[in-house]
Amino acid sequence: MSLWFWLAVSVVLAYATKLLGYLVPAKVLANPRMSRVAGTLTIGLLASLTVVNAAASGTAVVLDARVGALVAAAVALWLKAPFLVVVIVGAAAAAGLRLLGWP
Amino acid sequence: MRLRESPAARIGASIAIATGLYGVSFGALSVASGLSFWQTMALSLLLFSGGSQFAFIGVIAGGGTGVAAMSASALLGIRNGVYGMQLNALMKPTGWRRFVSAQITIDESTATATGQRDPAEQQRGFWVAGIGIYVLWNIFTAAGAFLGDALGDPKQWGLDGAAVAAFLGLLWPRIRAFQPAAIAVVCAVVTLLAVPLVPPGVPILVAALAAGLIGWFRRGHTPDHSPGHDDDGMEPDIEPYGRGDHSHGQPAARPVPGRTGTGGRDGIFGTAGSGGTPGHGPLGFSEGGAA
Numbered sequence: 001m002s003l004w005f006w007l008a009v010s011v012v013l014a015y016a017t018k019l020l021g022y023l024v025p026a027k028v029l030a031n032p033r034m035s036r037v038a039g040t041l042t043i044g045l046l047a048s049l050t051v052v053n054a055a056a057s058g059t060a061v062v063l064d065a066r067v068g069a070l071v072a073a074a075v076a077l078w079l080k081a082p083f084l085v086v087v088i089v090g091a092a093a094a095a096g097l098r099l100l101g102w103p
Numbered sequence: 104m105r106l107r108e109s110p111a112a113r114i115g116a117s118i119a120i121a122t123g124l125y126g127v128s129f130g131a132l133s134v135a136s137g138l139s140f141w142q143t144m145a146l147s148l149l150l151f152s153g154g155s156q157f158a159f160i161g162v163i164a165g166g167g168t169g170v171a172a173m174s175a176s177a178l179l180g181i182r183n184g185v186y187g188m189q190l191n192a193l194m195k196p197t198g199w200r201r202f203v204s205a206q207i208t209i210d211e212s213t214a215t216a217t218g219q220r221d222p223a224e225q226q227r228g229f230w231v232a233g234i235g236i237y238v239l240w241n242i243f244t245a246a247g248a249f250l251g252d253a254l255g256d257p258k259q260w261g262l263d264g265a266a267v268a269a270f271l272g273l274l275w276p277r278i279r280a281f282q283p284a285a286i287a288v289v290c291a292v293v294t295l296l297a298v299p300l301v302p303p304g305v306p307i308l309v310a311a312l313a314a315g316l317i318g319w320f321r322r323g324h325t326p327d328h329s330p331g332h333d334d335d336g337m338e339p340d341i342e343p344y345g346r347g348d349h350s351h352g353q354p355a356a357r358p359v360p361g362r363t364g365t366g367g368r369d370g371i372f373g374t375a376g377s378g379g380t381p382g383h384g385p386l387g388f389s390e391g392g393a394a
Contacts, residue, residue: 006169007142010159011149013177019205021187037318038182043283044290044314045179046274048307049161051294054267058166061298069264077275084125090268095261
């Protein structure tokens with residue numbers, strides 16, 4: 001139930017953020033620093049989410065099959081694979097490494 | 104001009120198909136991370152911003168709390184507010200259109216609209232991409248959620264590896280220059296250092312704080328950028344139009360900064376494409392926060 005609550009808060013905040021751009025006079029928001037922070041936040045959060053999903057297990061840093069998925073995905077992206085292919089490559093790498101005995 | 108003849112509508116439609124399709128990956132990963140079918144659908148139907156949706160389930164999958172998931176999702180959604188401002192300056196929607204526009208303001212619809220100069224084409228591109236992605240993203244989210252439920256043990260199928268790949272895929276197209284790469288590395292290191300010290304989910308917020316401080320204090324732009332082109336990730340992560348076959352008017356709206364006039368800056372990984380083909384390149388359709 002508590003997850004539903006935070007999910008609802010996320011939904012409201014997401015829509016409010018989008019709508020704010022349309023309702024607030026451009027003068028208020030159109031400052032370069034605002035755009036810059038929004039941009040660096042996006043990069044920082046995605047980088048952090050990548051690392052957490054690749055190497056965190058609770059409060060421990062572990063190297064398991066997910067690191068293989070990270071490397072495989074990076075190679076796929078380097079080769080300009082589309083997003084869905086990258087995701088499938090990541091899954092295949094992790095599943096394959098587990099079959100080979102890596103945790 | 105009829106919709107079928109509109110270049111912006113055609114590009115919007117092709118982006119909608121490509122983006123909508125990988126709603127499958129969101130649906131499957133969401134149920135694998137422990138959300139129910141309807142929680143998954145609520146995120147796609149109501150939150151509707153791919154980056155924020157993936158962030159929410161990514162935190163939950165790592166054992167984080169609901170409040171940490173909400174925070175990561177909300178922070179990642181801030182750029183949609185900036186897109187809304189740009190789109191409002193371009194299209195000036197009124198009445199109910201403004202409220203619908205807001206819901207479909209995402210990376211892809213913004214990129215499609217701001218890549219056009221003609222106001223009517225901007226409108227067509229925005230609405231076709233936005234509504235098309237909304238419909239397909241939700242259909243494929245549902246399909247993915249069913250699939251994820253049917254798969255059983257997510258680890259056996261490498262779904263945790265798929266999540267890693269998804270986040271890297273969202274990040275990748277934003278790393279087009281040295282500065283964003285440096286920010287990504289700093290935040291990755293901060294995250295690794297924080298993981299053993301704070302509860303699950305919180306390292307992501309620590310990294311967000313670091314990223315926010317970098318954005319707040321660092322100098323605006325490097326000399327080879329035109330003013331406002333920060334090349335710092337504040338751009339939709341797709342490139343619906345090839346370089347050179349259009350130009351962004353209306354600098355006040357800061358449309359898709361960094362995509363034009365930056366010389367060789369984009370394409371550090373060769374992602375900048377060669378011609379006007381929609382979806383050229385790897386990430387031509389990569390989401391990024393979108394959907």
